Amino acid sequence: MGRKKQMDTSTYFRPHTDCPNYGQVGPDNRIVGTGRYGKANTQLLRCKVCHRTFSARRATPLFGLKAGEGTFYDVVAYPAEGNGIRATARIK
């Protein structure tokens, strides 16, 4: 909270399962912030692997609860590497 300068994207992971880097979190997740959009000023993220842009609301499996809107559940419903994601986030 309150830290708005350099965004930390290491806790995000991309929502598209067909990405070569899918499920990757942490410093090597190759996700960068790319601006904001909409009334809610939603953070936009970009995958540097496949160059797709996606909303941070779709991409925060661990800390996006306050974003709400049910997208959280869509993301965590993905079967891949749930344990790995949690372990990585804990280290951080």
Ligand SMILES: [Zn+2]
């Ligand atoms: Zn990608």
